[in-house]
Amino acid sequence: MIKIGIIGAGGISQVAHIPNLQKIEGVKVEAICDINKEKLNYVADKFNIPKKFTNWEELIEENLDAVVICSPNAYHAIQSIKAMESGKHVLCEKPICLTVEEAYQIFDTVEKTKKIFMGAFPRRFLGETIILKKLVDDGFFGEIYYLKASYLRRRGIPGLGTWFTNKKLAGGGPMMDIGVHMIDMVLYIAGLTEPKIVYGATFEKFKDKAIDGGWPPVDTRKGDKPTGKMEVEDLSCGFVKFKNGEVLFVEASWAGNSETGLKGSIFGTKAGAQLPDPLDSKNPVRIYTETNGVLSDIIPEVPKIDVYFEEIKHFVECIKEGKDPITKKEEIISVVKIIEGIYKSAENNEPVIY
Numbered sequence: 001m002i003k004i005g006i007i008g009a010g011g012i013s014q015v016a017h018i019p020n021l022q023k024i025e026g027v028k029v030e031a032i033c034d035i036n037k038e039k040l041n042y043v044a045d046k047f048n049i050p051k052k053f054t055n056w057e058e059l060i061e062e063n064l065d066a067v068v069i070c071s072p073n074a075y076h077a078i079q080s081i082k083a084m085e086s087g088k089h090v091l092c093e094k095p096i097c098l099t100v101e102e103a104y105q106i107f108d109t110v111e112k113t114k115k116i117f118m119g120a121f122p123r124r125f126l127g128e129t130i131i132l133k134k135l136v137d138d139g140f141f142g143e144i145y146y147l148k149a150s151y152l153r154r155r156g157i158p159g160l161g162t163w164f165t166n167k168k169l170a171g172g173g174p175m176m177d178i179g180v181h182m183i184d185m186v187l188y189i190a191g192l193t194e195p196k197i198v199y200g201a202t203f204e205k206f207k208d209k210a211i212d213g214g215w216p217p218v219d220t221r222k223g224d225k226p227t228g229k230m231e232v233e234d235l236s237c238g239f240v241k242f243k244n245g246e247v248l249f250v251e252a253s254w255a256g257n258s259e260t261g262l263k264g265s266i267f268g269t270k271a272g273a274q275l276p277d278p279l280d281s282k283n284p285v286r287i288y289t290e291t292n293g294v295l296s297d298i299i300p301e302v303p304k305i306d307v308y309f310e311e312i313k314h315f316v317e318c319i320k321e322g323k324d325p326i327t328k329k330e331e332i333i334s335v336v337k338i339i340e341g342i343y344k345s346a347e348n349n350e351p352v353i354y
C-alpha cells in the first residue's frame, strides 16, 4: 500500500488530487494538513482520511511514502525540501517555487535524498500535447524557432483577497498562476530549455474593479476568510530569447478587456501548430504544413484524456517502478527562470540575462 499525505485541503486537492488518488488501487490517502481547521475537518470527513494535522511539519514526520503539496505557492519549496529530507516522494503543485534559487535548492535535495520530485503540470497529459510532442520529437516540425503562449481571462481573479492575491504568499499574479501552465506546455512540446534573455512587463489596472473569478470552487472554500485585497498584477507579458536564438512570447491575465481562453503556437521550418483551448471542441488543434508544394492543414484526432487522473497515475507509477517523472530538472528550472525573469524585468525596467 502506498501511503500519501496531502498538504493543503483546498480547491485543487478536493477537485483533483484526493478523488483521483482514491481511484487507484494500492494507494491510500492517509493524512491531510490545512491551517484552516474548519476546512481540514470537512475534507477529512468527506474523503474519509484518518489523520489530520494543522501543522505540515508534523504531517511529514508520519509514516508516509509520498506527499502531495497543494498549499499556497510560497510554501512549495520549503515543504518539498523538508518532505524529501524526511524520506517522502513529492508531487508539488505549480508554480514549483517562487525563485530560481529555490528551484536549485529543490533539485539539490532530490540529488541528496534520491526521492522522486514531480511538478503538477496536468496539461502535459492532454491528447494535444502528447501528439504534438511526438511529432516534434520525430522531426516533423523541423527547426522550431518561435513560440507563443497565452492564457487570458476577462474577469477571473482566483480567490480574490485570499493568498492568491497576496504578494508574499502567491509570489505574483496571473503569470505565476496560469501563465506557468502555458509556458511549461509549449516549452515541453518544443523541447526548449535554457532561456538567456527575459524582458517583461506587468500591469495593475483592475485593482479597484476586481471580480472574484470562481476558483477555487465555492464549495471548497469552507472557513476561508478573504480580505478583499489585491496586491499582485492583473496582466503580465514576457519576451524570452533562448540559447540558440529561439523566441517565446507569453501573456497571462486574470482581468482585461480581451478575448478569454488559452492558446499556444509553435513555428517550425517544416510545420507549425496552433494550440487552441483544449476545452473548445469547435476549435481543434491545427497543424500548418506543406505537402508536395501545397500549403495544407492537418487536424489530428485527439484522444480525450482525464488529465488530473493521468497526472496522479504517472506519479504513483514513478513511485512503484522507480521511474523518473515526466517533469525534468532543466525543464522546471527553465520555467522558473522565465517567470522570475518577467517579474524582475518588469520591476527594474531592464532585461534579465541568464
Ligand SMILES: NC(=O)c1ccc[n+]([C@@H]2O[C@H](COP(=O)([O-])OP(=O)(O)OC[C@H]3O[C@@H](n4cnc5c(N)ncnc54)[C@H](O)[C@@H]3O)[C@@H](O)[C@H]2O)c1
Pocket: 007, 008, 009, 010, 011, 012, 013, 033, 034, 035, 036, 039, 056, 069, 070, 071, 072, 073, 075, 093, 094, 095, 120, 121, 122, 159, 162, 177, 215, 216, 220
Ligand atoms: N494544476 C492545476 O491545474 C491547479 C489548479 C488550481 C490550483 N493549483 C495550485 O494548487 C495550489 C493550491 O491552490 P488551490 O486552488 O487549491 O487553493 P486553495 O486556497 O483552495 O487551497 C489552499 C489551501 O492551503 C491552505 N494553507 C495555507 N497555508 C498553509 C500551510 N502553511 N500549510 C498547510 N495548508 C495551508 C489554505 O488554508 C487552503 O485551504 C496552488 O499552488 C495553486 O497554484 C493548481
